Amino acid sequence: MRVGFIGLGSQGAPMAQRIALGGHSLTIWARREASLEPFGKTAVSVASTPSQLGAESDVVGICVVNDDDVENVLLRPDGVIAGMTAGGVIAIHSTIRPDTCLRLADAAAAHGVAIVDAPVSGGGPAAAERRLLVMVGGAEADVARCRPMFETFGNPVIHLGPLGTGQIAKLLNNFVFTAQLAAALDTYAFAGALGMDRAAVARVLANGSGGSRAAGFIAATNFDPTGLSRVAVPLLRKDLGIMLEVARDRSAEAPASLVDLADRALALLGEP
Numbered sequence: 001m002r003v004g005f006i007g008l009g010s011q012g013a014p015m016a017q018r019i020a021l022g023g024h025s026l027t028i029w030a031r032r033e034a035s036l037e038p039f040g041k042t043a044v045s046v047a048s049t050p051s052q053l054g055a056e057s058d059v060v061g062i063c064v065v066n067d068d069d070v071e072n073v074l075l076r077p078d079g080v081i082a083g084m085t086a087g088g089v090i091a092i093h094s095t096i097r098p099d100t101c102l103r104l105a106d107a108a109a110a111h112g113v114a115i116v117d118a119p120v121s122g123g124g125p126a127a128a129e130r131r132l133l134v135m136v137g138g139a140e141a142d143v144a145r146c147r148p149m150f151e152t153f154g155n156p157v158i159h160l161g162p163l164g165t166g167q168i169a170k171l172l173n174n175f176v177f178t179a180q181l182a183a184a185l186d187t188y189a190f191a192g193a194l195g196m197d198r199a200a201v202a203r204v205l206a207n208g209s210g211g212s213r214a215a216g217f218i219a220a221t222n223f224d225p226t227g228l229s230r231v232a233v234p235l236l237r238k239d240l241g242i243m244l245e246v247a248r249d250r251s252a253e254a255p256a257s258l259v260d261l262a263d264r265a266l267a268l269l270g271e272p
Contacts, residue, residue: 001024001025001058001059001148001149002024002025002027002056002057002058002059003019003024003025003026003027003057003058003059003060003061003149004026004027004028004029004047004053004054004056004057004059004060004061004080005019005026005027005028005060005061005062005063006028006029006030006050006053006060006061006062006063006064006073006080007061007062007063007064007093007094008028008030008035008036008038008039008063009035009063009065010123010124011063011093011120011123011124011127012061012063012064012093013035013038013124014124014125014127014128014153015061015063015093015120015127015132015153016028016039016044016061017038017039017128018127018128018130018152018153019061019149019152019153020039020042020043020044021152022148022149022151022152024148024149024152025045026044026045027044027045027046027047027052027053027056027057028044028045028046028047028053029046029047029048029049029050029052029053029073049078049083050073050074050076050078050079050080050083051077051078051079051080051082051083052083053080053083054079054080054081054082054083054084054088055083055084055085057084057088058087058088058089058145059088059089059090059091059145059146059149060080060084060088060089060090060091061090061091061093061118061149062074062080062090062091062092062093062094063093063094063120064094065094066094066096066238067094067096067097067100069094070092070094070096070100070104071100071104074090074104074107074108075104075107081107081108081111081113082111084108084111084113085112086111086112086113087112087113088112088113088114089113089114089115089116089142089145089146090104090108090113090114090115090116091115091116091117091118091136091146091149091150092104092115092116092117092118092119093118093119093120094119095119095167095170095171095174095235095238095239095242096117096167096242097167097242097245097246098117098137098163098164098165098167098168098246099164099249101115101117101137101163101164101167102163102164105163114138114139114142114145115138115142115163116136116137116138116139116142116143116146116163116166117136117137117138117163117164117165117166117167118134118135118136118137118138118146118150118166119134119135119166119167119169119170120132120133120134120135120153120154120170121133121135121170121173121174127153130151130152130153130154130155131154131155132153132154132155133154133156133158134150134153134154134156134157134158135158135160135165135166135167135169135170135173136150136157136158136159136160136166137159137160137161137162137163137164137165137166137167137168137169138159138162138163138166139162139163140159143159168246170239171239171242171243171246172243174236174239174240174243175239175240175243175254175258175262176258177213177214177236178236178239178240178261178262178265178266179257179258179261179262179265180212180213180214180215180261181214181217181218181225181236181265181268181269182261182262182264182265182268183212183214183215183261184212184214184215184217184218185218185225185265185268185269186264187201187205187215188201188202188215188218188219188223198219198223199219202215202216202219205219206219225268225269226269226270228269232269233266233269233270236262236265236266237266240262240266244259
């Protein structure tokens with residue numbers, strides 16, 4: 001399969017590398033030359049524009065940061081959609097608004113191109129080890145076209161329903177994770193006040209029913225998560241905001257207990 005990939009950051013680069021290792025013909029594009037350097041001595045092709053990448057691909061993965069970035073690489077005059085031939089599929093791995101996916105799907109459909117949303121969870125190391133969680137929304141046939149690409153870096157790959165449901169699943173995941181960060185931070189502070197060795201408590205939580213990935217995440221920072229604020233807080237704040245927008249749009253009341261915990265986590269972690 002001919003695959004194109006845009007978004008070669010800490011998450012996207014390992015995904016692209018796994019696609020190439022999976023035997024697919026891979027074409028990449030990046031705004032910054034430095035992002036292309038890890039692929040310099042490989043058989044991966046480099047496109048001069050997103051449009052050229054689209055023209056050389058059956059399936060394209062997009063793993064840029066936000067809604068505006070996704071729209072830019074897809075809709076600009078030399079964007080992916082302008083170059084792709086009818087029958088192609090674009091998989092949006094970025095965490096963005098479900099409504100943005102629907103709007104982009106309408107624009108792509110005018111060119112005979114389909115879109116699925118396929119945000120991921122697990123980070124770069126999980127991608128390198130082919131164990132990313134891939135949450136997919138879209139038509140069954142379009143998801144089936146993309147599945148060989150997804151399975152080069154993802155396990156499990158979960159098809160949740162129509163376009164946009166992958167984004168909602170990812171937002172729910174990040175919503176709960178953010179709330180759990182507050183619980184973990186408060187738990188370790190409480191353990192310290194009780195005179196407990198927090199590292200030993202972290203081992204208990206890693207093996208006990210009270211544990212969570214958030215507790216392990218905080219323990220891995222040696223209980224000093226201030227360094228997370230530069231990268232984690234802006235992304236978590238963005239995703240929480242989108243989650244609450246989606247809830248309002250669908251007249252669904254977000255659980256107040258989780259909202260309070262998520263807000264507390266962001267306050268404890270601090271601004272970048």
